[in-house]
Amino acid sequence: MSIDISEITPYNFKEVEEKWRSFWLNNHSFKTKNDSSKPKCYVLEMFMYPSGKVHIGHIRNYTIGDIISRYKMAQGFDVLHPVGWDAFGLPAENAALQHKSHPKNWTYQNIKIMKKQIQSMGFSYDWDREIATCNENYYGLQQKIFLKMYEKGLIYRKEAEVNWDPVDNCVLANEQVIDGRGWRSGALVEKKMLPQWFFKITKYAEELLSNLNALNEWSDNVKTMQKNWIGKSEGCSINFHCSNGDNLEIFSTRPETLFGATYLAISPEHPLVKKISKTNEKIQKFLESLKIGSVSKQILDTQEKIGIDTGLTAKHPFLDKQLPIYIANFVLMDYGTGAIFACPAHDKRDYDFAIKYKLPIQEIITPQTASNQLPYEGDGWIINSDFLNGLTIQEARNKIIKIVEEKRLGTKKIFFKLRDWGISRQRYWGCPIPIVYCPKCGIVPLKEENLPVILPKDITFENVGNPLVKHLKWKQVSCPICGEDANRETDTLDTFFDSSWYFLYFCSERNDLKNILNKQDINRWMPVDHYIGGIEHAILHLLYARFFTKALADCNIIDLREPFKNLFTQGMVCCATYRKQNGEWLFPNEVQQNKEGNYETISTKEKVIVGHLEKMSKSKKNVVDPDFIVETYGADALRLFVVSDTPPEKDFPWSDEGLEGCWKFINRIWRMFIYLKSKGINASNIKMDIDISSLNIDLQKVYKNFHKTIKDVTESYENKMMNKAVAFLRETVNNIYSVLEQAESNICLFSIVTRDFIKLLAPITPHICQEAWQLLGFDKLIHENDWPKFDKKYLTSDIINLPIQVNGKLRGNLEISPDYTEEQIFEMALNLSNVKNYIGMKTIRKKIHVKGKIVNFVI
RNA sequence: GCCCGUGUGGCGGAAUGGUAGACGCUGCAGACUUAAAAUCUGCUGACCAAUCGGUCGUGGGGGUUCAAGUCCCUCCACGGGCACCA
Numbered sequence: 001m002s003i004d005i006s007e008i009t010p011y012n013f014k015e016v017e018e019k020w021r022s023f024w025l026n027n028h029s030f031k032t033k034n035d036s037s038k039p040k041c042y043v044l045e046m047f048m049y050p051s052g053k054v055h056i057g058h059i060r061n062y063t064i065g066d067i068i069s070r071y072k073m074a075q076g077f078d079v080l081h082p083v084g085w086d087a088f089g090l091p092a093e094n095a096a097l098q099h100k101s102h103p104k105n106w107t108y109q110n111i112k113i114m115k116k117q118i119q120s121m122g123f124s125y126d127w128d129r130e131i132a133t134c135n136e137n138y139y140g141l142q143q144k145i146f147l148k149m150y151e152k153g154l155i156y157r158k159e160a161e162v163n164w165d166p167v168d169n170c171v172l173a174n175e176q177v178i179d180g181r182g183w184r185s186g187a188l189v190e191k192k193m194l195p196q197w198f199f200k201i202t203k204y205a206e207e208l209l210s211n212l213n214a215l216n217e218w219s220d221n222v223k224t225m226q227k228n229w230i231g232k233s234e235g236c237s238i239n240f241h242c243s244n245g246d247n248l249e250i251f252s253t254r255p256e257t258l259f260g261a262t263y264l265a266i267s268p269e270h271p272l273v274k275k276i277s278k279t280n281e282k283i284q285k286f287l288e289s290l291k292i293g294s295v296s297k298q299i300l301d302t303q304e305k306i307g308i309d310t311g312l313t314a315k316h317p318f319l320d321k322q323l324p325i326y327i328a329n330f331v332l333m334d335y336g337t338g339a340i341f342a343c344p345a346h347d348k349r350d351y352d353f354a355i356k357y358k359l360p361i362q363e364i365i366t367p368q369t370a371s372n373q374l375p376y377e378g379d380g381w382i383i384n385s386d387f388l389n390g391l392t393i394q395e396a397r398n399k400i401i402k403i404v405e406e407k408r409l410g411t412k413k414i415f416f417k418l419r420d421w422g423i424s425r426q427r428y429w430g431c432p433i434p435i436v437y438c439p440k441c442g443i444v445p446l447k448e449e450n451l452p453v454i455l456p457k458d459i460t461f462e463n464v465g466n467p468l469v470k471h472l473k474w475k476q477v478s479c480p481i482c483g484e485d486a487n488r489e490t491d492t493l494d495t496f497f498d499s500s501w502y503f504l505y506f507c508s509e510r511n512d513l514k515n516i517l518n519k520q521d522i523n524r525w526m527p528v529d530h531y532i533g534g535i536e537h538a539i540l541h542l543l544y545a546r547f548f549t550k551a552l553a554d555c556n557i558i559d560l561r562e563p564f565k566n567l568f569t570q571g572m573v574c575c576a577t578y579r580k581q582n583g584e585w586l587f588p589n590e591v592q593q594n595k596e597g598n599y600e601t602i603s604t605k606e607k608v609i610v611g612h613l614e615k616m617s618k619s620k621k622n623v624v625d626p627d628f629i630v631e632t633y634g635a636d637a638l639r640l641f642v643v644s645d646t647p648p649e650k651d652f653p654w655s656d657e658g659l660e661g662c663w664k665f666i667n668r669i670w671r672m673f674i675y676l677k678s679k680g681i682n683a684s685n686i687k688m689d690i691d692i693s694s695l696n697i698d699l700q701k702v703y704k705n706f707h708k709t710i711k712d713v714t715e716s717y718e719n720k721m722m723n724k725a726v727a728f729l730r731e732t733v734n735n736i737y738s739v740l741e742q743a744e745s746n747i748c749l750f751s752i753v754t755r756d757f758i759k760l761l762a763p764i765t766p767h768i769c770q771e772a773w774q775l776l777g778f779d780k781l782i783h784e785n786d787w788p789k790f791d792k793k794y795l796t797s798d799i800i801n802l803p804i805q806v807n808g809k810l811r812g813n814l815e816i817s818p819d820y821t822e823e824q825i826f827e828m829a830l831n832l833s834n835v836k837n838y839i840g841m842k843t844i845r846k847k848i849h850v851k852g853k854i855v856n857f858v859i
Numbered sequence: 860g861c862c863c864g865u866g867u868g869g870c871g872g873a874a875u876g877g878u879a880g881a882c883g884c885u886g887c888a889g890a891c892u893u894a895a896a897a898u899c900u901g902c903u904g905a906c907c908a909a910u911c912g913g914u915c916g917u918g919g920g921g922g923u924u925c926a927a928g929u930c931c932c933u934c935c936a937c938g939g940g941c942a943c944c945a
Contacts, residue, residue, distance in 0.1 A: 006891080006898040221863050221939080228862065228941050235945080252945060265945090305943075330943040340945045348860080349943060417944060538940080645871045645883060651938095653871065657884055664897095665883090671898085727873070727882035734882090737899085803878040808926040810878050834912080848925050854877045858925050 005740070011670035013634030017767040021122050021635075029781060030124040032080050034524070041077035042525045043069040044503055046533030046541070047084040050110035050132075051091065054117040056616060056624050057534070057573045060642040060652060064570055064722065065532045066123045067643065070763035071717045073124070073783045080525050082506035083118070083125040085111050087134040088430045089495045090173055096429075097461045103429040104457065107134055117626060121635045122766050124783065129506055133498040138505065139431040140452025142498065144516055147434055147445050148555045154200045157443065160422055164192035170465035171426035184464070196424035197433060197491070201547045205230055205416040207561075208546055217566035219649070222538040229539050231417025236401045237337060238410035240264060240314035242325070246272060248314055251336035251413060255404065256396035259385035260343035260364035262354065264314055264325045265307065269333035272325075276310055283308060283327065290329060305330050305353045317409050318386060328353060336415050344375065351375035365393065421544065423494045428459060428467050430492025438479035438486035447480050453488070466490055499541055500548035503528055503563060522558050531564040538569065568720060571651040573642070575622040577611035585621040613653050624654055636765035637663040643722035643764060666768055669733060669761070672740070673772040676754055679744040683777035685751045692794075699746060702735050706753050707794035713760045714787070722764065729761050751776075756788035804829045805856040806838045814855075822849050829855050 024030065045065035048058060069081040085107075092103035099106070111132060118125075131138055149155050163172040167185035171194070176183045201208075209230045212223045235253035242248050250264065266272055268290055277283045286308040307328035314323050323341070330349055331340055344354035345363040351374060354361055365380040382388045387403070388396040404410045424433070432453040434446040446453065456474040459467035468475065468490040479486040508521040542564070549563040578586040578599065592602050599608040616623045629638045641662040646652045692700050709732045716725035736753065743750045755778060762769035762782045773782045802814040802825070812832040816825070826847055829835060839859055846858040 004898095008898095010897090219864095224863050225940055231941090231944065233944070250945080254945075328943095330945090332944065335944045337945095342945085347945075349945080352943095415944080417941095535939085647872080650865095650872095655871085655884075658871075661884060668898090723872075724882085730882055801878080805877085805926075808877090808924095813878075846925060848877095850877065854926080856877080856925055 005671050005675050008671045008674045011667050011768065013636065013666070013767070016771045017120075017122065017635050020767045020770050021119065024122065024124075025119065025127070028126075028128060029783075030081065030126050031128055032082075032126045033078050035078045036524070038076060038078040040080070040525060041069075041072040041530075042080045042503075042507075042528045043072065043530045044082065044506070044528045044532070046531070046537060047086050047499070047502060048114065048118075049086045049089065049091075050107055050114055052110045052113065054114050054626055056626055056629075056642070056654070058118075059121065059626050059638060060573055060648075061532060061534065061570055062118065062121065062123055063639045063642050064568070064648050064720070065530070066121075066639075067717070067722055067763040068530050068532070068720065069124050070766060070783050071787075074759060074762070074785060075787045079124075080506065081124055081126060082129040082131075083123070083127065084130055084502060084506070085132040085134075086495065086499050086502075087111065087132040088139075088492075088498055090176075090427065090429070092429045093427065093461065102457070102459075104134065107132070107429075120627075120630050121639065124766075129510060131502065131505060131510065133431075133495070133502065134429075136452055136454055137510070138502075139498070140454075141505070141516065142431050142493070142501070143434040143446075143451050143453060144448065145501065145552070145555075145557070146493070147448075147451075148557060149199075149551055150435075150445055152551075152555050154203070154551050154554070155197060155423075156200065157195055157197055159193045160196045160198070161191045162194050162196075162426070164190045165464075166190055168464035173425070173427075194424075194426075196422055199421040199423050199547070199551075201421045201544075202416060202418055204547050204550050205232070205418045206414075207550060208418075208543065211546070211562055215562065215564075215567070218564075219567070219569060222535070222542070222567060222569060225538045226543055229418065229543065232414060233416075234412075234414050236404055236410055237413045238317060238341070238404055240317065240323075240341070242272070243313045243322070244276070246275075248272065248325070248339055249337045249410070250339045250341050251415060252341060254343070254346075254397070255400045256382065256385075256388060256391075256393055257343035257346050257364060258316075258318065258341065258400060259382075259388065260345050260362045261316065261323060261341040262344060262360045262362055263323050263342050265328035265331050265340050265342050265350075265353070266310075266325060267331040267333040267338040268327055268329060270327075270331075270338045272312075272339075273310075273327055276312065280311075283310065286327065305349065305356060307353060307357065309357075317404075317407075324359070326353075326357070334419070335417065346375055346377055348375050348377065364388075421494075421496075421547075423497055424491040425494050426466050426490075427492050428455070428461075430495060431498060432468075432492055433489040435489040436477055436479060436486045437489065438482065438484060440484050441479055441481045441486075444479055444481055444486065450480060468492075496540060496544050500544045501552065503531075503545070504549075504552070504558065517552075517557055519558060522560070526558070526560050527563055527565045530566050530568060532568045532570060534572075535569040542567070568649070570648050571646070572615045573624075573652045573654055574613035575616050575624065575654040577614050577620050577622045578608050579611060580606055580608060585619065587621045613651070615651075616654070629659065633659060633663045634666070634767070636767050637666050640665065640726065640765050644726045645723055647723050648720055665730065665733075666765065670768060670772075672733065672736060673754070673775065675740065676743055676750055677776060679750070680747050681743060681750045681754055681776060683751070683755070683779070685747045686755065687748050690749050690752065695746070695749065696742075698739055699742060699749065702739050703749065703753070704794045704797065705735055706732060706756070707790040710756065710760065710788045710790035711795065714790075717763065725760075726764065729757070729764075732757060732760075758782065759785060759788050800852060802829075802852070803854050804832060804835055805854060806835060807858060808856060811835045811838050818852050825849060825855060829857075 043065055045062050069079055073079045087107050092107050095106045096103045133139065163177050165172050165182035165185055165187055167187040168182060172182055172189060177189050180189055181187060182189055209227060209232055212226060215223065233253045235251055236255040237249050237251050240248045240250060268287055277287060305328065307326045310325045310327060312325045314325055316323055331338060342350035344350040344361045346365055364382060364384045365376060366383050367376055367378055367380045379393060382391050382396045388399060391399060401412050432455060434451060434453050436444050436446065438444050456471055459471055461467060463470060475488050475490060477486055477488055504517055504522055507525040508518045545563055550561050552558045553561050578588065578591045580586060586601065586608060590601055591599055591608050593599055599610050600606060601608055614620055614622065641659045642652065644662060692703055709728050712728045713725045758769045758772050770782045798817055799815055800818050802816060803810055804812040804814060812834045814828055839857060842859040844857050844859055848856040
C-alpha cells in the first residue's frame with residue numbers, strides 16, 4: 001500500500017505537546033534520581049524574578065539549559081536540573097502600592113502565571129525542588145547562615161550613605177532616584193549617613209581574583225570584567241613630611257617615578273583638608289564649589305581637573321626639595337590613601353593639572369624611540385633620578401621599593417577597588433535581619449530557637465517608608481539575653497544575598513532542609529557543572545555567589561570554594577523596531593511596505609523609520625509573546641527556533657520567517673516518521689547492526705553519513721553549539737528524504753537510523769520526538785535511553801575526494817581510494833586535463849601531498 | 860582613555876592552517892494541482908563565458924607559509940565592560 005507523503009495529516013502539535021507535558025509533570029519524569037552509581041551533572045539556569053510574564057529571552061536561556069540537561073540525561077548522567085524564583089525585591093512593593101495588593105500576593109500570583117508559561121515549554125525540571133526565596137523555609141535558613149557569618153566576623157555594621165528623601169522621610173533605592181529626585185515626592189534627594197550591615201567581601205579580594213585563572217570554563221570577558229571590578233593594584237606607600245608637622249602617606253603603583261614628582265595632590269575628603277580648611281576661607285570656598293551637585297557633575301563628565309594650593313609643602317624623601325601640596329578633585333579618598341605624588345612628565349592627569357596650575361614638569365624616563373612628546377607613558381630608561389639612573393622601569397621599581405622599605409619611608413602595598421558589600425535595605429519585601437537592638441545589651445544576634453524571623457503579613461503601604469518600622473507589634477521584642485524591651489532590626493537583606501546560595505539549597509530535597517544545608521548533598525552535586533544566564537550578571541551576582549561560597553566554606557558549612565565550573569552567558573533576543581518620524585514606537589503589525597518598498601503605517605500611510613535590531617522591550621513595541629507562539633506553532637517549534645542558526649552566546653535576531661521555517665521542519669520530520677511507520681519501520685524490526693556491503697551505494701552513503709552525524713551532533717551539544725547540531729540534523733533529514741522510497745525494502749536499516757535520529761533531536765524538540773518514539777514502538781521515555789554511538793569504521797571511506805591544487809589554487813578533484821601510493825596519486829593528478837593545462841611546459845618545483853587531504857603542485 | 864569581544868553572500872551563520880559560503884531564511888525555477896496554498900525536487904557570492912571553464916572574493920594594508928577567513932604586524936569600523944583607581 002503506497003502512501004503519498006504530501007497527504008499525511010498535519011502534525012497536531014497541540015494534542016501531542018499537551019499529552020507529554022501532562023505526562024511528564026504527573027509522573028514526575030524528571031525527578032532527581034540521586035543515583036550515585038552514575039556520574040552527576042548539575043545543570044542550572046539563573047533563576048527568574050517573578051515580574052509577571054515570561055520573556056522570550058527567558059525562553060532562550062531555559063531552552064539552552066534544557067537541551068544540556070536532556071542531553072546529559074540521555075548520556076547516562078545523574079542530572080540535577082532544578083528551578084526556582086528570586087522572589088523578594090522592590091517591584092513587589094511598588095506594585096503593592098499601585099494596585100493596593102500585598103507584595104506576597106502579587107509575587108505568588110506572578111509565580112503562578114509564569115510557572116504555567118514555563119511548564120508549557122516542556123522543560124525537564126525537577127519541580128519537586130522548586131523554591132521561592134520569599135518562602136519562610138528558605139529565608140529562615142538564610143537567617144541562620146547570616147548568624148553563622150556574623151559569628152565568624154564576616155558581617156559587620158558601620159555608617160554608610162543612603163539616598164534620603166527629605167519630604168517622604170524615607171530611604172530610596174537607586175532606581176527610585178530619577179534625575180536626582182525622589183520618584184514619589186519629586187524632592188531633591190539628599191545623602192544621609194545611616195548605620196548599615198556590611199559583608200566583608202574585601203577579605204576575599206585576593207582569592208576572588210586569583211581563582212579566576214582556574215575557572216577555565218568561564219569566558220574571558222566575564223573573567224576580565226570581574227578582574228577589573230576587583231581592581232588590584234600593587235605599589236608602594238611613601239611617607240612625606242608636611243610643613244605643618246603632619247605625616248602624609250601617599251600610594252603609588254609607579255614609585256620609580258618619584259624623582260619626577262613636582263607636587264603632591266590630596267583628595268578633597270582627605271583628613272588633612274578638614275584640618276586646614278577650618279582656618280582657610282579660600283579652601284572652604286573651593287570645597288563648597290565642589291559640593292554643588294550640578295557643577296560637580298559637569299566637572300565629572302568633562303573630567304576637568306580642578307584644584308587649589310593648600311599653601312603647605314612636603315619634603316621630597318630623597319631630594320633637598322619642597323613640593324607644594326594641592327587639593328585636587330581627581331584624587332579619590334576611597335582608593336589608596338587619598339593622596340598621591342604627581343609626576344606630570346609621565347602621567348596624563350598629573351600633566352593636565354600641572355599645565356593648568358603652572359607647576360613644574362620634570363622628565364625622568366627617556367623613551368626607547370625618538371619621541372619627546374609629554375606626557376610620555378611608555379617604556380624606557382630612567383634618567384635624572386640619582387640611584388635609579390640607567391635602569392629600566394621594572395628594575396627601578398624593584399630597587400626603589402627596596403630602598404624605601406630599608407629606609408623605613410614606606411612599604412610595599414596592595415590596594416583593591418572592590419569595596420565591602422552593603423547588604424541592608426530599608427525595605428519590607430526582603431529577608432528580615434535576625435538582630436535585635438537592646439538598650440542594655442546593644443546589638444544582639446538572635447538565637448537559633450528565635451528563628452525564623454517571619455515577615456508580618458499585616459502591613460500597610462499607605463504611609464511612606466518601610467512598614468516594618470511602624471509595625472510595633474512585630475518590632476518590639478524582649479532581648480534574648482536580658483529579657484528587657486528591645487527592638488528588631490527593621491532593615492531587610494539585599495536580594496543579591498538571596499541569590500548567592502540558592503544553588504546550594506537545590507542540592508537537597510526540600511523537606512530535608514529544616515535545619516541547615518546538607519553537606520553530603522552539596523558534596524554530591526556541587527559545583528554546578530553548567531550555569532547558564534545573562535551577561536548582565538557577569539559582575540555582581542556571580543561575584544557575590546563566589547564570595548558567599550568561600551564564606552560558607554570558612555564557616556565550615558560547606559566544603560567547596562568555587563560554585564560554578566562552567567559558566568555560559570547567552571545573548572539577548574533582538575527584534576526589528578519601527579518608529580514614526582516623531583519618534584513614537586510602532587508595533588510590527590501597524591507597519592507595511594508600500595509599492596516603492598518603503599515602510600509606512602497601515603492606518604495613516606505615514607513614513608516609518610526601520611530601526612536596528614534591539615533587545616526586545618515593551619517600550620519599543622518589539623516584544624514577542626511566548627504564549628502566542630506556543631499557541632500558534634507549538635513549544636517544539638519555539639525551542640528549535642531559539643537555538644537555530646545563531647550561536648547561543650550571540651544576540652539572536654528574531655524573525656517570523658525563521659520561526660515559520662522551524663515549524664515547517666517539525667512538520668517535515670513528522671511526515672517522515674508517519675511515512676516510515678507506514679512502511680513498517682519500528683522497534684521490532686531492528687535485528688542487529690547491518691552489513692552495509694549488502695546495501696546499494698546510496699544507502700551506504702546515507703548510513704555512513706549518519707555515523708558522521710552522530711559524531712558531529714554529539715560534539716555540537718558537548719560544546720553548546722546548538723545551531724550546528726540543528727544544521728547537522730537538518731542535513732540528515734535531507735539525506736533520509738533522498739532515499740525514502742527505499743525504506744520498505746530496507747526496514748532494518750531505516751529503523752536503526754530513525755531510532756538514533758529521534759534520540760539526537762530529542763533534547764531540542766522533546767515532544768514530537770517522544771511521540772514518534774512511542775509511535776514506532778520504542779520503550780521507556782526518550783530521555784532515559786542511551787545516547788547513540790557512532791562506529792569509527794564508518795567515518796573513513798573507500799573513496800575519497802582529493803582536491804588538487806596548483807600554486808595553492810584548486811584546479812581539479814580526484815575521486816580515488818586513499819590507499820594509492822603518493823607516486824600514483826601525483827601521476828593521476830597530473831593527468832587531470834585542467835591541471836595539465838595549468839602546468840603546461842613549466843617545471844614543477846615542489847609536489848605536496850597531505851594524505852587524504854590535499855595535493856598541491858608548486859610551479 | 861584603558862580592558863575585552865566581533866567584522867565571511869541580500870540576511871542568520873559553517874569552515875582541526877588544506878575544495879570558503881555547510882545548514883537555514885529570502886528569492887527564482889520545475890513537479891503535483893482546474894487553480895492557489897501546502898508539499899516534493901533543483902538553482903541561488905560577484906563578474907566574464909553558449910558550454911568547458913576563468914577572474915575576483917572572508918573590514919583595509921603588509922607579512923609568514925607550498926597553502927591564510929584561520930597565524931603575526933598594523934590600521935579602520937562596530938559592540939560591550941570599567942572609567943580621574945595614583
